[in-house]
Amino acid sequence: MPTTTRLARHIYALCLGLYPSSFREAFADEMQVVFAKAAFETQRRGILALLGMIWREICGLLVGAVSEHWQALSRKELMMDETLEIDAGSGTAQLEMGSRYDPGTWRAALMAGLPHFLMGCFFATLSIVTAYEFATSRENLTNIIGITLAVIFAVLIGVVLLIGKRASWPSWVASWYPYAGILVMLPLLWLSQHLDQSDPLRYVMLVLPMTLALVMYLVARRNRLKVVLIALPVVTLLWGVFLEFFTPEVDVILGLWGWSLTAVVAVAIVRLDNWRLGVWLFLALSLLISLTSAVAFVYWNNIPAEHAPDRTIYEVVRFLVPQFLSFSILVLGPLLVWTLGELGQRSGPMGTPAFQLIFLGLLVVMVCFLGAVFLRDGSNYVLVYRFRDTGLSWLVTGATLGGIAVVFGSLMLGITAVINKVLSSRTTTILLVAVPLMLPLVFSIVYNNISGKASWLLAPLRDFPFVISTTIMLGWVLLGAWLVTRRFWKVEPRIR
Amino acid sequence: MKYLRGDELSGGREILEELPLTETTFFILLSLSPNPKHGYAMMKDVEQLSEGRIRLSTGTLYGAIKRLLEDGWIKRVEDHNTQEDGRGRKVYALTRYGRRILNAEFDRLKDLVAAARQVYAEG
Numbered sequence: 001m002p003t004t005t006r007l008a009r010h011i012y013a014l015c016l017g018l019y020p021s022s023f024r025e026a027f028a029d030e031m032q033v034v035f036a037k038a039a040f041e042t043q044r045r046g047i048l049a050l051l052g053m054i055w056r057e058i059c060g061l062l063v064g065a066v067s068e069h070w071q072a073l074s075r076k077e078l079m080m081d082e083t084l085e086i087d088a089g090s091g092t093a094q095l096e097m098g099s100r101y102d103p104g105t106w107r108a109a110l111m112a113g114l115p116h117f118l119m120g121c122f123f124a125t126l127s128i129v130t131a132y133e134f135a136t137s138r139e140n141l142t143n144i145i146g147i148t149l150a151v152i153f154a155v156l157i158g159v160v161l162l163i164g165k166r167a168s169w170p171s172w173v174a175s176w177y178p179y180a181g182i183l184v185m186l187p188l189l190w191l192s193q194h195l196d197q198s199d200p201l202r203y204v205m206l207v208l209p210m211t212l213a214l215v216m217y218l219v220a221r222r223n224r225l226k227v228v229l230i231a232l233p234v235v236t237l238l239w240g241v242f243l244e245f246f247t248p249e250v251d252v253i254l255g256l257w258g259w260s261l262t263a264v265v266a267v268a269i270v271r272l273d274n275w276r277l278g279v280w281l282f283l284a285l286s287l288l289i290s291l292t293s294a295v296a297f298v299y300w301n302n303i304p305a306e307h308a309p310d311r312t313i314y315e316v317v318r319f320l321v322p323q324f325l326s327f328s329i330l331v332l333g334p335l336l337v338w339t340l341g342e343l344g345q346r347s348g349p350m351g352t353p354a355f356q357l358i359f360l361g362l363l364v365v366m367v368c369f370l371g372a373v374f375l376r377d378g379s380n381y382v383l384v385y386r387f388r389d390t391g392l393s394w395l396v397t398g399a400t401l402g403g404i405a406v407v408f409g410s411l412m413l414g415i416t417a418v419i420n421k422v423l424s425s426r427t428t429t430i431l432l433v434a435v436p437l438m439l440p441l442v443f444s445i446v447y448n449n450i451s452g453k454a455s456w457l458l459a460p461l462r463d464f465p466f467v468i469s470t471t472i473m474l475g476w477v478l479l480g481a482w483l484v485t486r487r488f489w490k491v492e493p494r495i496r
Numbered sequence: 497m498k499y500l501r502g503d504e505l506s507g508g509r510e511i512l513e514e515l516p517l518t519e520t521t522f523f524i525l526l527s528l529s530p531n532p533k534h535g536y537a538m539m540k541d542v543e544q545l546s547e548g549r550i551r552l553s554t555g556t557l558y559g560a561i562k563r564l565l566e567d568g569w570i571k572r573v574e575d576h577n578t579q580e581d582g583r584g585r586k587v588y589a590l591t592r593y594g595r596r597i598l599n600a601e602f603d604r605l606k607d608l609v610a611a612a613r614q615v616y617a618e619g
Contacts, residue, residue: 012554023562027558027561027562030535030558031535033535034534034535034539034554034557034558035554038536038539038554057555060553060556061553061554062555063555064555064556064558064559065555068559068562
């Protein structure tokens, strides 16, 4: 084969990397052979013919790669390695359709969007009634209407959960879980409002975020679509806390915007029945809502001038980034840990203990950071708020020890995974181990703009210039999302 | 496990819903109608059958092959004529369902031509 053709084939083989992995595994070898033959034939007709052919191939490859990625995202892709089997008897190919493309029905999709839409209406009604109450000096109107609507919503949640139970908990029911969770946690939320800062009972407040984190992790083991659905309203709910600083008009508009968007994304995710696409949609929603809320908070607040933030882009980014990062962790964290667990299981006898060490370390780090937030500041309704000097040395010590456990566990897992060649690419293995390793650092960057003592091990990025640390962390989010949505194994792990 | 095989699909209405075929799909199916072929032979056939009008790139060809496999119109089988390294080469063949679609498209095109001929003859 002439050098030109050989070179063209190598370049073509590299370009095939643009296709989704399932497509590559099924067709890349054949495509290279076909390309090489075509190039060899065309070369005989001259260099111009060869250039024309290469141009056609590049265009076809680019269009094809985009089209295949789109289909992969829409879950239409054919996982040839798993689903195409040559029947030795009849010589026919069999295609497994059941798990391949099974979009949710419109009814299921709308049921997934309904609670968020209702929440939008609920909050908008309350804002309007509050404004009316102020204008007419009528007392208790907001309370009466608010409680009535809340009771109706609670009954509706109960009915929906009953329907869900009868239908063996389909994915769409997960949209209703967060609201059911709020109902269950109401006593704790009430308690948190009425406890003194020094009351030891405040430690109970840790139950709220830890429960959320554990629920996310446990659900991620069984159904990753549900993880995304559960996380969606958390973004809108937590940004909703800031709405109290806006004028009623902005409050209503932002509320309706946020909840409608959440509803639309939930509908799209269930309709497409694709958790990988769901992760990206979640990040897009989170970024969009965080951006609009941060802009509104900086430019359209009705906070007294002496307390209001400066009306600058820097302030917008300062409000946007920590929230966006913490929401991203909510989804990426459990999925990354789940992927690490799978890597551990496939990495021989040392793999699982290494993963368990990481898991334990992460749990300790999380408790310590949340402890700092909840026990000191009492900002129990905002996951990420302030991390002032707590004076609680056990938090700093705990976070450091947890961080050390994560580092050692990751090293162990990385080495054992590389030795056992669990993944074909060493770079991917290192990335897969290193990205979750950054989780404690992400916790620390969330507190970037806040003064105070933190563990030396866990907060190095905090001392970086804001622009650098923000860029690193946003890169982490993109890398993390890419890793959790990637197909690492030819045979997808069974959901336990 | 639920399997769907092109051979097992039946029903005229289903076939009519697949028509009309795109020119590329029609030529790919037509290329496979006499006997199973590998990718490069299909590419050459399509160019020849279309009198040079359609030159498929490898990416376009395999995108189409994937969809046809997915829909059960063609199947991938081992080539009995193994390569020099002893490995079996993959070739593609029409399924019974794919052949019925091709025939239906052929009949549709024939009807169109017949209608046009009649109009020209009368005119």
